[in-house]
Amino acid sequence: MTQEYTGSGDPAKSLELLWRNRPRPTRGPKPALTVERIVAAALRIADAEGLGAMSMRRVADELGAGAMTLYRYVPGKGELLDVMLDAVYGELPRRPIAGDWRAKLDEAARANRDLYLNHPWMLQVAVSRPPLGPNVMAKYEYELAAIEGIGLTDVEMDATVALLNGYVHGAVRSAVEARQVIQRSGMSDKEWWLAHVPHLDRIADVEKYPLASRVGSTVGAEFDAPYDSDHAFEYGLARLLDGVATLVKDRR
């Protein structure tokens, strides 16, 4: 599987694409495809088979077109990923959430989590300098609204939203990796652990790692696996929100 990069081309071209306001040409044959159809096909492949399967040739095949045809609609693969990302962010809820800031942040975090779980390929796209499409803008606006007016500075608001988003990104990445490694290896966590233990006992000096042994085996017994991603998500989210709460209290 591949890690891909967004954009990288002319910003003007990217924005033109994201906001779909390219001037319709008058001459020449009518285009057989649309950006929408290309994005939909690419999403279908990426959702079902992962980012590694989403090659330009594969997307073109899906549409019954030649590979190079796509380049008439999209400057390159990076820009296609931009549009895919913005499209998927369109699935996020926009309704105002009832409750205090903590309930709102909590809810936004879970919505992002669900999105990543439904489109795990998103986690493999490097997104510093996010594609500034309509849905990315709306997402930022929505998340800022959760913590507006609770006494944080603008810089703190931005940092908090980024922190939450980064946390969810990392947590779901771990969860998805754990899920995928089971498929790829055909081995459950328990099987994997059981396959290692006898060799480890023989090779590694267990007395050298007393805490690792104790904590590792407690956790393994508790979850029947060396890692439980649901528990990790809940634990981390609670700690993070507690940390933000401490700051909010200070600012009061």
Add this chain to the structure above:
Amino acid sequence: MTQEYTGSGDPAKSLELLWRNRPRPTRGPKPALTVERIVAAALRIADAEGLGAMSMRRVADELGAGAMTLYRYVPGKGELLDVMLDAVYGELPRRPIAGDWRAKLDEAARANRDLYLNHPWMLQVAVSRPPLGPNVMAKYEYELAAIEGIGLTDVEMDATVALLNGYVHGAVRSAVEARQVIQRSGMSDKEWWLAHVPHLDRIADVEKYPLASRVGSTVGAEFDAPYDSDHAFEYGLARLLDGVATLVKDRR
């Protein structure tokens, strides 16, 4: 650049490799290479040119050998990455840190951050089911020691260490991506932003995103860029440790 996977083969073979206890064969020609030399060459390439440049052929070239020769020493690329990771974790400090749990966790987080910054390719290796080599074990032991005896359960200790590690991983990933995107695009954050603004103003309805506009421009003015990774790291780490502190206080 590529996202790579660790292991994936026979656990017995992987552990044999990580702990370097393969039985020396008696017959046949003396091997011209060693696992150590292969790992060193691979690390040199990955550190200097990124994981994308570290192909099996490239590593072999670096050693004056044929590509397929490496497979005499290492089962595959995944296992080579395992050994590289464990080797790099050997660079982490092991001295006990003075101070309370918070000082220790803080210090451990910064040590991990430095390691990632020096070997950014690590961030592209998927590590659910970490390679259980000697240095990975020592790292886990060291980090657990930071929070041993402060009233947390074993499960909480494991979750806390994982949360911190995940946080640092994500934070440094953002920082490295931001650093790399400048090189790859030849455009500073400021230039990037200035190239977008005029088009955005023309395309997007700014009234639709009031918070995003206000906070975005405040942050941009404060840091002279849309994202300051050092500030983000400090802010996030402080929130996280505050969150853990809340839990520790509860357990008292």
Add this chain to the structure above:
DNA sequence: TGGTTACTTCGTACAGTGTACCCAATAAGT
């Protein structure tokens, strides 16, 4: 109506990737 021009589709080519499958060379044991 014929010609020009803008625009479309897409085949070919290039330099890469990890590694399965071989065969030849080498050194120890018998």
Add this chain to the structure above:
DNA sequence: ACTTATTGGGTACACTGTACGAAGTAACCA
């Protein structure tokens, strides 16, 4: 001297993104 275990490495396969250019099509102008 012969067998056997082991190493070195060449070739081949099915992929990747996309630059280039040829060929076909539709709207405009004379």
